[in-house]
Amino acid sequence: MDNTILRTEALHAYYVLDVYGKQKILKAVNEVDLAIQENEIYGIAGESGCGKTTLLKALAAAVEPPLRVMSGRVTYRIAGEDVDVATLTAEEKRKLRLEYIAYVPQGSMSVLNPVARIRDTYRDFIESHIGAHQKVEAYELAKEHLTELGLPLKILDAYPHQLSGGMRQRVTIALATLLKPRIIIGDEPTTALDVVVQRGVVQLLKDVQRKLQNTIILVTHDMGVHANIADRIGIMYAGKIVEEAPAEKIFGAPAHPYTQYLINSLPKFGDKTQRESVPGSPPSLANLPSGCPFHPRCPHAKDICKQEMPGFTQVEAKHRVACWLVEEGEHGKAA
Ligand SMILES: Nc1ncnc2c1ncn2[C@@H]1O[C@H](COP(=O)(O)OP(=O)(O)OP(=O)(O)O)[C@@H](O)[C@H]1O
Ligand code: SF4
Ligand SMILES: [Mg+2]
Numbered sequence: 001m002d003n004t005i006l007r008t009e010a011l012h013a014y015y016v017l018d019v020y021g022k023q024k025i026l027k028a029v030n031e032v033d034l035a036i037q038e039n040e041i042y043g044i045a046g047e048s049g050c051g052k053t054t055l056l057k058a059l060a061a062a063v064e065p066p067l068r069v070m071s072g073r074v075t076y077r078i079a080g081e082d083v084d085v086a087t088l089t090a091e092e093k094r095k096l097r098l099e100y101i102a103y104v105p106q107g108s109m110s111v112l113n114p115v116a117r118i119r120d121t122y123r124d125f126i127e128s129h130i131g132a133h134q135k136v137e138a139y140e141l142a143k144e145h146l147t148e149l150g151l152p153l154k155i156l157d158a159y160p161h162q163l164s165g166g167m168r169q170r171v172t173i174a175l176a177t178l179l180k181p182r183i184i185i186g187d188e189p190t191t192a193l194d195v196v197v198q199r200g201v202v203q204l205l206k207d208v209q210r211k212l213q214n215t216i217i218l219v220t221h222d223m224g225v226h227a228n229i230a231d232r233i234g235i236m237y238a239g240k241i242v243e244e245a246p247a248e249k250i251f252g253a254p255a256h257p258y259t260q261y262l263i264n265s266l267p268k269f270g271d272k273t274q275r276e277s278v279p280g281s282p283p284s285l286a287n288l289p290s291g292c293p294f295h296p297r298c299p300h301a302k303d304i305c306k307q308e309m310p311g312f313t314q315v316e317a318k319h320r321v322a323c324w325l326v327e328e329g330e331h332g333k334a335a
Pocket of ligand 2: 256257258292293294295296298299300301302305310322323324325
């Protein structure tokens with residue numbers, strides 16, 4: 001049975017900018033095909049600036065100028081029906097984000113009102129989102145919710161600045177999950193937190209997912225966090241997904257040279273040697289290299305890599321890679 005809850009087909013999303021009267025286009029999302037499943041944690045990884053946040057905005061129906069979906073589709077499966085995001089009105093998109101998905105944007109600790117106690121933020125959230133439909137005792141609901149998630153009730157009386165960064169992030173996630181969304185889209189929820197605090201946030205996300213049996217799409221450039229939480233991982237490079245596989249394959253048998261760098265650069269327990277990071281710097285999205293966008297940095301680049309973008313090769317049932325080496329094998333076109 002197909003359990004796809006969110007699908008993208010050949011999605012292209014670009015920033016169309018006006019720079020001193022001249023149009024500049026940043027190709028932040030290029031030809032992305034995803035099929036995110038119900039009840040899975042899907043991780044998206046890649047260097048800063050590769051388009052992760054932009055992709056999430058397109059998934060969360062939160063595209064605003066200068067960002068534009070140029071072509072392709074984003075489709076949700078809601079109550080057995082396919083819903084094409086492009087056909088929704090602004091009001092329907094807002095409703096989708098309220099009732100079906102919870103989008104926690106990058107740096108979103110700021111969604112907590114700095115001059116309101118957490119209990120008041122909860123009350124406002126509950127009154128504006130649920131209050132219209134049913135009469136609820138906001139404070140009781142907030143207490144029940146925090147207890148369910150194992151968070152201390154005393155935080156309800158605190159102001160955001162009185163909480164640690166990790167606790168603020170957990171409160172943000174808790175609020176986002178109050179309406180039991182089918183999909184949680186989280187952008188770097190653990191970034192800027194130290195490792196111990198990160199663990200608490202990751203555990204909360206795991207607990208929420210287990211309880212709601214829903215889908216989490218999680219962006220972080222931190223491969224350690226992906227190792228802890230993701231069922232499947234998509235590796236993004238220059239706006240494209242270049243490899244996708246179950247987490248254990250990404251870590252155990254990465255096939256794309258870029259993924260191999262990401263994995264090899266991770267510190268290993270007991271090993272003090274300098275880890276190899278990705279050479280060179282990411283390409284400009286305003287002026288992408290021809291062919292495979294990784295070719296200027298790739299130690300295996302062949303002539304064909306400079307000319308043509310490789311399509312996906314299915315190396316195993318759930319493992320696909322866009323690289324000429326994998327496409328053709330050692331003695332093929334790319335050799
Ligand atoms: N509002 C915007 N207007 C113009 N360009 C933007 C805008 N937001 C992002 N960009 C550009 O689009 C590209 C992709 O940005 P994006 O934020 O999606 O990357 P990212 O992978 O999330 O990076 P990070 O890991 O640093 O969060 C970058 O070159 C960025 O500078
Ligand atoms: S297609 Fe070529 S340049 Fe791109 S990652 Fe594979 S070997 Fe390297
Ligand atoms: Mg980002």
